[in-house]
Amino acid sequence: MSVINSPRQACGLAARDALGFPSIMLLASMTGFGSLARESGLSLGMALSSTVGIWGLPGQVALAELHAAGVSAAFIILASSMANARFMPMAVSFIPLMREGVKNYGWMFVLVQLMSINSWAAGQRAFPNIAADIRVNYYVTFAGICMIAGLIGTTIGFFGVGAMPASAALGLIFLNPLFFAVLIAGTILRPAVIAIIVGIPLGPIFHFLSPDWGLPVTGIVGGTLAFLIHRKSDGGSR
Numbered sequence: 001m002s003v004i005n006s007p008r009q010a011c012g013l014a015a016r017d018a019l020g021f022p023s024i025m026l027l028a029s030m031t032g033f034g035s036l037a038r039e040s041g042l043s044l045g046m047a048l049s050s051t052v053g054i055w056g057l058p059g060q061v062a063l064a065e066l067h068a069a070g071v072s073a074a075f076i077i078l079a080s081s082m083a084n085a086r087f088m089p090m091a092v093s094f095i096p097l098m099r100e101g102v103k104n105y106g107w108m109f110v111l112v113q114l115m116s117i118n119s120w121a122a123g124q125r126a127f128p129n130i131a132a133d134i135r136v137n138y139y140v141t142f143a144g145i146c147m148i149a150g151l152i153g154t155t156i157g158f159f160g161v162g163a164m165p166a167s168a169a170l171g172l173i174f175l176n177p178l179f180f181a182v183l184i185a186g187t188i189l190r191p192a193v194i195a196i197i198v199g200i201p202l203g204p205i206f207h208f209l210s211p212d213w214g215l216p217v218t219g220i221v222g223g224t225l226a227f228l229i230h231r232k233s234d235g236g237s238r
Contacts, residue, residue: 014141027153034157040068101136114143195226
């Protein structure tokens with residue numbers, strides 16, 4: 001496949017990639033969040049602000065649940081930050097791939113805020129075939145469409161809460177992690193695929209042992225094992 005050198009072509013490719021399964025899944029899962037947000041006592045403005053400001057369902061769900069429980073703002077911020085801690089290593093490794101197309105590095109903060117697992121996975125697939133100086137065009141277009149889909153979904157869920165049982169809203173929210181697994185498995189990153197294979201059986205085991213700590217323990221143990229397996233196999237193949 002030839003390398004794309006036109007910003008217009010890069011934006012067109014991003015629109016085609018985003019206006020499909022990614023935006024549909026985001027709209028559906030954020031519909032579930034919008035319903036949960038209203039049930040938790042959040043206003044529409046707060047729900048939309050959390051979608052833009054947090055832009056990660058685990059952190060947004062933590063915000064809604066802790067707000068409903070009457071927890072102080074400081075602890076809500078801490079919990080939301082910890083729930084979305086995965087964005088830090090993602091940003092450190094991913095954002096520099098677009099550095100050549102960013103003249104003012106202050107815009108890096110905007111690019112980081114737009115990042116989600118959807119745009120990260122899409123960039124991993126598309127960037128090798130896009131010139132380094134126009135990758136940012138692809139990314140901003142793709143991420144912007146996803147953000148708009150998320151805001152629309154949040155609004156639909158907020159006003160449609162009366163027509164949606166709580167179980168249905170939670171089901172829509174949990175579409176997202178399933179979609180994440182499919183996205184990561186479809187990337188060219190071998191460590192990510194190993195992490196999924198290792199983490200799938202560990203998740204139910206640790207959740208059974210401790211529902212409160214099962215998820216973070218799965219991430220720590222599974223991620224460490226995946227790193228060690230990849231490092232050993234990669235070293236052995238050289």
